[in-house]
Amino acid sequence: MRQQSSQQADLFALDQQRVLYAELCNAFYARELHRLSQQCATQPDPKRVSRLLDSLPYYVERAAFHIVHGHCPLTLDGQNGSWIAKQSTKPPSIDSQTNHAFYSANAHVGILVPLLVTQGHLQFVTIDTLDQVSSNRVHCNQAGWFDLDGHYKDSRLSGAQHAQLLVPNKKNFTPACCGHRWQQNKVSSPRTLSLREMLLTTRINWKNFKQPLPMKDS
Template sequence: MSQSNLWQLHTETGDFAELCNALYQREIALLAKGDFANVQSIQARLESLSYYITRTAHAMVKVIGQGHSPLMLDTQNASWSAKQSKRMPSSGQETEQECANTISWYSQKDIYVGLVVPVLLTDHIIIDCIDRIDLDKQRIRTNVSGWFSLAVDELVNQQQGANKRLLKPNKKIMTSACTGHCWQGNNKQLPIIPTLRELLLSCSINWKNFKKPLAI
């Protein structure tokens, strides 16, 4: 089957149409509440909206159809779903040894710009991607969350009271990030639906090897 036929097959499914509808409703609501500096800013967002919604819906249908994702697809809400653990799955990455393991994972040669990575915020984990690597200064920058140090002593200090933290990906952490699971203390809260950008990034995750993303 050719790529064009595959695309046509996905766009003709009910799931694809339902995903597009849910994504449009959510994005239009966000735009309506947005604070834009000028008319040109919102025009640019609207101009690209169709492309990104179509691309995201296609990617979500494709990864499920080809069995690439262990998550369940909620077409009505245009989101991923999975059973939520009682506690945030980042537990255990706060110790000095685990910080050293995280640094080792991010310091290898097979880390590159564009790789999807998890970032811990106060009460949930988001999906981000690397946009700059500066090994001379032992740091990595992600597109949304900014710079993170790869020095052990600085990373340990970041773990204590920081409002954001770079995590080493594993299945539980990436599941939490993709599904928007949220906690307050040790209590589960209602999920936060990931952004359109995060949903698109989630479709490139290779759950068998987080350093080798899928070509979706």
Template sequence: MTQTTLWQEQQQTNQFAELCNALYERELSLLANLDTDNVKAIQGRLQSLPYYVQKAAHAMVNTDSPLILDSQNAAWTAKQSRTMPLSGQSVADVWQWYQSSQLVVGLVVPVKEGSHIVLDCIDRVDNANNRFRTNIHGWFGVKNVETERCQLLKPTKKIMMASCAGHTWQNDAPCRPIIPSLRELLLSCSINWKNLKKPLMLKTTH
């Protein structure tokens, strides 16, 4: 084992620890401020938290991404464009992309929610009715690419980087980024940057 390899492993270990600390702090703060009386739901989320925090931290350290990892804040960073990168995102363009793709369960897709873009993933494909379902935003088809609360986008490198980094815009001007949820951070590590039509499998051990 070379000195360079040792340094890289130590660096990864330090990043992993920083990520875990930042993710725990953020998730516990969210749980503490939940407006709910459902104690069992809170207990369930607390029990599963170590698994998902460590899974996200490990994936973020080991993923091959064009984004810059901010381990102290458990976030991705990237240069933000002056306006939301929506060129080539008409309804026809978007649906043509999805129709020309061999859609698979687990594919990470971007969805515009007002001033920012979030990550979702396909959890069901209905070829008979020419539609698919995403985990959070529900069904999309040729006639409902856009709804009152959201708009399905086609994955592009600019769009995916903006969503991973939490970029937001208001009145056609960039605003302070928001931190994506733990779920979105996990999805960000499933993006295949070399082929956006095929998701990656996450490694679950450290």
């Protein structure tokens, strides 16, 4: 009887995983197709759109698989494909000395890092990865170069944007995963993360932020 109950529990858990996986795939497809349609309207590039559409099933299924089988302390909204957590009243604070101490000792290629991005009066946190590290600066895959204090030293971002490197910890990664935003230091509506960002959230090692989780094929 105990073995039968255990098997029933396993089947129920498996059914729940299948439902969640389907919900996430639907949410990600709807999100990415809407994003691509907006890009086509402003920057028509049939070849690029074709490439993105061809690769879309792979990345959608990969993100859904790793979220379903991952371990994240945040609450998941499967229908909307997003993470949920209580938002702080103000954006993360910047501490240059803390940044320098951390990155001078722990920066290495592949580590996940949070960035505080400012667009006018709007602020939010994104996730990026380090792909180059030198003795006095680090390079983020999407944003570009930063010094070890976390100050932006590149021109890749548009003139309306500014970024600040933060220390990877739960306090800084939580708003990045949940899309938290602040307008003039007041809570604003959250943004929707891109599929790339959702994939990166599945690689966060919440027990050791210095060592990201490997991305395995589903």
